[in-house]
Amino acid sequence: MEPILKVGLLDDENHPRILLTEIIGSIPGFEISFSLDDPFRALELLQNRAADILITDIKMPGFSGLELSRKINHLEIPIIICSGHTEFGVESFKVNAIHFILKPPGMIEVSEALDKARSIISKTKSPEKEYHQDFILVRELGEFKHVFIKPLDIKYIEQKGELTWIYLDSGEFIRTRNRLYATIEKVNRPYIFKIHRSFAVNYMKIKSLDQGYCHFEENIKVPIGREYRQEFVEFLKSKTLT
Numbered sequence: 001m002e003p004i005l006k007v008g009l010l011d012d013e014n015h016p017r018i019l020l021t022e023i024i025g026s027i028p029g030f031e032i033s034f035s036l037d038d039p040f041r042a043l044e045l046l047q048n049r050a051a052d053i054l055i056t057d058i059k060m061p062g063f064s065g066l067e068l069s070r071k072i073n074h075l076e077i078p079i080i081i082c083s084g085h086t087e088f089g090v091e092s093f094k095v096n097a098i099h100f101i102l103k104p105p106g107m108i109e110v111s112e113a114l115d116k117a118r119s120i121i122s123k124t125k126s127p128e129k130e131y132h133q134d135f136i137l138v139r140e141l142g143e144f145k146h147v148f149i150k151p152l153d154i155k156y157i158e159q160k161g162e163l164t165w166i167y168l169d170s171g172e173f174i175r176t177r178n179r180l181y182a183t184i185e186k187v188n189r190p191y192i193f194k195i196h197r198s199f200a201v202n203y204m205k206i207k208s209l210d211q212g213y214c215h216f217e218e219n220i221k222v223p224i225g226r227e228y229r230q231e232f233v234e235f236l237k238s239k240t241l242t
Contacts, residue, residue, distance in 0.1 A: 005118060006033035008051030010042045010068070012060040016082065016103055020055060023110045030114055039068050046072050047152050047204075053117045055080045055101075069097060071204060074190045076124060078117035136186055138166065141175040149174065151189045155205045156214075156222050159198040169205070171218075195232050196225035203236065 007030050009017045017035045024030050033051045036042050039062045046054065054077055056065035069079050073096060084103040098120060099113035137146040141163060149166065158165045159180035166174045166183065176183065184192060184200050194200040195214065199222050206214045211229075213221040224232060 002029055002118070005030050005052040005114075005121065006050070007031065007053045007055060007114070008033050008042060008046065009035040009055050010037070010039060010060070010065065011057040011082070012037045013057070016057065016105065020082065020105055020110065023105060023107050024114070026107070027111055027114060029118070039063050039065070043068060043071055046075060046077060049075075051077065052121060053078050053080065053114065055082050055113075057081075058083045058085055078120050080113045080117065138174055138176050138178075138183075138186070141177060147174055151187050151192070152202075152204075154187065154192065154202050155216055155220075156199060156201040157183055157187075157192070158222075193232060193235060195228050196223050197228075199223065199225075209236075 007024055009020055009032060011017050014037070017037075021032055021035060024032060030053075034042070034045055036045075037060070039060055042054075042056075045051065054069075054072070056068060056079065058065040058081060065081060065083070069081075072079075079097045080099045080101060081097045082101040082103060082105055086102060098116055101109050101113060135148045135150050138149055139145075140147050149168070153168050153170070155167045155169055157180065158167070162177065162179075163175050164178050164180050164183045166176070168174070178186065180194075180198065180200065184194060191202050191204050192200055193203055201214050201222055205216055207217060208215045209224070211224075213223055215221050
């Protein structure tokens with residue numbers, strides 16, 4: 001028996017989500033994990049693997065479905081665009097959306113899109129890959145133990161002398177004898193980016209940036225090295241919806 005796949009719905013209008021919920025409820029092998037009008041909350045849930053598939057509108061307050069798709073691209077979650085704006089059809093495939101459904105969604109179209117998503121998941125999903133994505137193990141300084149860390153929880157990483165400090169969203173930090181380059185290699189995630197000879201950041205945690213610093217919550221700022229700035233700016237441009 002095929003596993004039941006969780007589908008997340010995102011649309012600032014309630015009616016399309018109600019219609020999609022009814023349609024998906026009649027298709028075996030799928031269930032709704034969340035139905036939201038808030039892209040920020042949806043991003044948080046998707047980063048925590050609350051859904052296997054995302055069906056999203058494009059135009060929404062906060063940020064668009066296309067921008068959200070770019071933010072979760074590394075998670076390899078199949079994305080289905082459901083929109084009344086056909087002019088965004090081409091743009092949706094530029095962010096690796098697997099299907100475009102024109103509103104109002106119909107049973108056949110939704111079923112075909114979900115079957116395509118299941119096929120993609122079955123080809124790319126493996127126990128080894130899921131294990132790699134869930135966490136990393138870090139040997140903590142002064143402790144005879146390894147600490148489990150979810151890479152998505154990392155805010156930034158700093159090299160201090162012979163030690164590397166890993167700062168987490170929770171406010172906690174972990175010190176390890178690995179050098180910065182070795183720590184980055186161990187984390188090995190596309191959203192961890194070296195921006196200074198002594199710093200790497202999780203770009204998804206950045207609240208704002210200027211010419212010299214990346215700014216995070218709680219008035220934390222991390223310097224951008226002059227020799228790294230151009231590459232980092234070009235990288236961010238590739239993630240920006242204009």
